[in-house]
Amino acid sequence: xxxxxxxxxxxxxxxxxxxxxxxxxxxxxxxxxxxxxxxxxxxxxxxxxxxxxxxxxxxxxxxxxxxxxxxxxxxxxxxxxxxxxxxxxxxxxxxxxxxxxxxxxxxxxxxxxxxxxxxxxxxxxxxxxxxxxxxxxxxxxxxxxxxxxxxxxxxxxxxxxxxxxxxxxxxxxxxxxxxxxxxxxxxxxxxxxxxxxxxxxxxxxxxxxxxxxxxxxxxxxxxxxxxxxxxxxxxxxxxxxxxxxx
Amino acid sequence: xxxxxxxxxxxxxxxxxxxxxxxxxxxxxxxxxxxxxxxxxxxxxxxxxxxxxxxxxxxxxxxxxxxxxxxxxxxxxxxxxxxxxxxxxxxxxxxxxxxxxxxxxxxxxxxxxxxxxxxxxxxxxxxxxxxxxxxxxxxxxxxxxxxxxxxxxxxxxxxxxx
Numbered sequence: 001x002x003x004x005x006x007x008x009x010x011x012x013x014x015x016x017x018x019x020x021x022x023x024x025x026x027x028x029x030x031x032x033x034x035x036x037x038x039x040x041x042x043x044x045x046x047x048x049x050x051x052x053x054x055x056x057x058x059x060x061x062x063x064x065x066x067x068x069x070x071x072x073x074x075x076x077x078x079x080x081x082x083x084x085x086x087x088x089x090x091x092x093x094x095x096x097x098x099x100x101x102x103x104x105x106x107x108x109x110x111x112x113x114x115x116x117x118x119x120x121x122x123x124x125x126x127x128x129x130x131x132x133x134x135x136x137x138x139x140x141x142x143x144x145x146x147x148x149x150x151x152x153x154x155x156x157x158x159x160x161x162x163x164x165x166x167x168x169x170x171x172x173x174x175x176x177x178x179x180x181x182x183x184x185x186x187x188x189x190x191x192x193x194x195x196x197x198x199x200x201x202x203x204x205x206x207x208x209x210x211x212x213x214x215x216x217x218x219x220x221x222x223x224x225x226x227x228x229x230x231x232x233x234x235x236x237x238x239x240x241x242x243x244x245x246x
Numbered sequence: 247x248x249x250x251x252x253x254x255x256x257x258x259x260x261x262x263x264x265x266x267x268x269x270x271x272x273x274x275x276x277x278x279x280x281x282x283x284x285x286x287x288x289x290x291x292x293x294x295x296x297x298x299x300x301x302x303x304x305x306x307x308x309x310x311x312x313x314x315x316x317x318x319x320x321x322x323x324x325x326x327x328x329x330x331x332x333x334x335x336x337x338x339x340x341x342x343x344x345x346x347x348x349x350x351x352x353x354x355x356x357x358x359x360x361x362x363x364x365x366x367x368x369x370x371x372x373x374x375x376x377x378x379x380x381x382x383x384x385x386x387x388x389x390x391x392x393x394x395x396x397x398x399x400x401x402x403x404x405x406x407x408x
Contacts, residue, residue, distance in 0.1 A: 069375060070336055076372040100371040116374040119362060125373075204340065205393050220371045235370045236340040236395065 002061055002174065003167030006032040011053075013040045015060035016116060016128040022062065024120045029064035030171075034163065056148070057111075057131040057159060061170065064124055066178055069117060072125065073235070074182050074220040076101040077189045079113045079127055082169040084192050087131075090165045091149055091157070097192045099213075099222050099239055103131070104194070108147035129166070133157050143240075182218040190216055195239065200224075204237035213239075330404035331381050335396040339370035343392045351392075353403075357385045365403055368396060383407040 005028075012018045012035045019033040037053040051058055065072050083103050084095035087110075096104045103111040111131035118124050132138075132148035134156050149157050176185055190196060195213045202209050202224065214231070215223035222234040335341070343351040343366050352364050359365065359379045368375045387404040390396055 073337070073371045073373060114372060114374070117376050119364075119376065119378045204395055235338040 001167065002030045002170040003032045003163065004030055006034065009033070009035045011035060011037045011039065014038050014128070015058055016114065016126050019060035019062050019126045019128075020116070020118055023118060023124050023126060026121070027062050029062060031062040032059060032163075032167070033061075034059040051130065051132070052135050052137075055135040056133045057129060057162060057166070059163065060126055060128045062124060063127055063174070064122065069123060072117070074177065074185060074218065075125065075127070076113055076115050077216075077220045078173050078177055078185055079115070079129065079170065081185065081189045081192065082173045083111055083113065083129060083131060083166065085169040085173075086162065086166040087149070089169070090162055091153060091155075093149065093152055095192065096194045097189060099193065099195055099216065100220060102144075104144075105147055105152055107145075109142070109144040110147050110149070110152075131162070133159055133162065186216055186218045186220070195222075199242055201240040201242070202234055202237050203240060204234075208240075210242075326387070326404055327401065330386050331383060331407050332401045333365060333377065333379065333403040333405060335368050335398060335400045335402055336377070337368055337370050337375060338398050339368040339375065339396060341390045341392065341394050341396045341402065342367040342369060342374075343388070345374075353385050353388075355385050355388060359383065359385060359405065377402065379403075379405065381405055381407045 007018070007022065009018065012033075015033045015035050015038065017040075018035075019027075019031070022031060022033065035058050038051060038058050063075070065075070077097075077100055080097050080101045080103055084097055087093055087095040087103070087105075093105055095110065098104055098109075101113045101115075102109055111129065113130075114128040116126045116128075118126060132146060132151075134150045135148045136150055138146045149155070173185060193216070196215070197213065199210060199212050202211050202222075209226060211224040211226050211232075213222060214225055217223060217233065222239070223231065224234055225231050343353075345352070345367065352366055353359060360382045361379060363379045364376045365379050365385075366377050368377055383405040385403060386406050389401050389403065396402065
């Protein structure tokens with residue numbers, strides 16, 4: 001079961017860092033680290049995740065995958081799917097997914113996940129989740145405009161209820177993944193993404209190419225067709241929508 | 247010339263079994279040579295130098311768009327893969343030498359590592375895979391530039407075991 005035991009902190013550097021320390025000391029599968037405020041919250045490539053104190057979900061789970069590292073590439077998609085399910089269950093809002101791990105509502109980003117593997121006495125994964133809940137003001141510049149559950153509905157949400165709900169959604173999808181149901185998880189993810197059939201930019205390293213998204217493999221990899229008509233598989237990189245590109 | 251162009255070029259060269267090809271366009275010159283023309287498994291080597299004549303190439307990673315500067319400092323010989331312990335990428339993804347852009351690299355050339363020391367991250371689908379060393383020894387070479395794409399089984403590090 002995800003979410004038990006749970007360690008809550010008023011303030012941490014980042015929940016992923018704290019979860020890694022706990023995992024290194026033997027914390028078990030499903031352990032949840034949550035906080036009201038992250039001093040150094042980070043997203044992909046070290047990008048800062050700005051979140052006001054006490055307003056949002058900032059948490060990390062410790063996962064013992066039970067499958068070899070090379071089979072874990074679907075997990076970021078699985079976790080974002082669980083977050084989208086939780087949002088719909090708890091609020092009625094329809095959340096959409098952007099490859100590989102962003103959660104959007106109505107063309108705005110509301111959350112994301114960041115997973116890190118670690119090897120101490122055993123192979124484990126630390127899974128960080130950030131979701132804007134009751135925050136109404138976002139300072140700074142964003143490539144994708146941010147939103148929150150409160151901005152979408154006008155309601156204040158009980159973060160504890162959302163966490164309980166997320167624990168259940170994650171437990172359900174992770175159990176399916178442990179049983180090898182990668183394909184059906186991927187199909188559910190595809191139902192929630194807005195990318196299929198869209199022209200996007202793929203950024204890898206210093207290169208940026210315009211491509212059309214055509215599919216997602218059960219490994220989690222994105223299948224695209226280039227302007228030259230070549231079908232390729234993308235495992236890493238950033239996807240930028242045509243109207244997002246600067 | 248961008249990386250995608252180079253990759254396509256490599257595919258064509260591999261498929262055609264060409265041992266050596268040189269292309270010049272828009273001030274850039276690229277030469278692709280097989281390390282061992284008689285060995286069908288040998289990957290082609292790529293070297294790209296805009297605007298200046300291309301030197302003979304012996305051993306450069308396929309996945310990197312730029313010459314491997316750190317690698318050239320120690321000028322490894324042909325038999326490096328046999329001489330040293332090779333740490334390879336277990337997955338396709340993006341190679342990162344540090345946990346984030348503001349941090350120091352996990353390891354540098356000349357560092358001594360032990361079994362389990364994190365050498366780098368290979369990121370795929372936003373899963374940051376730490377790659378641990380499977381031997382104790384000295385880092386002799388780092389074969390990939392930071393933030394470059396890497397292929398499955400691509401050599402990442404040469405380590406001189408203790």
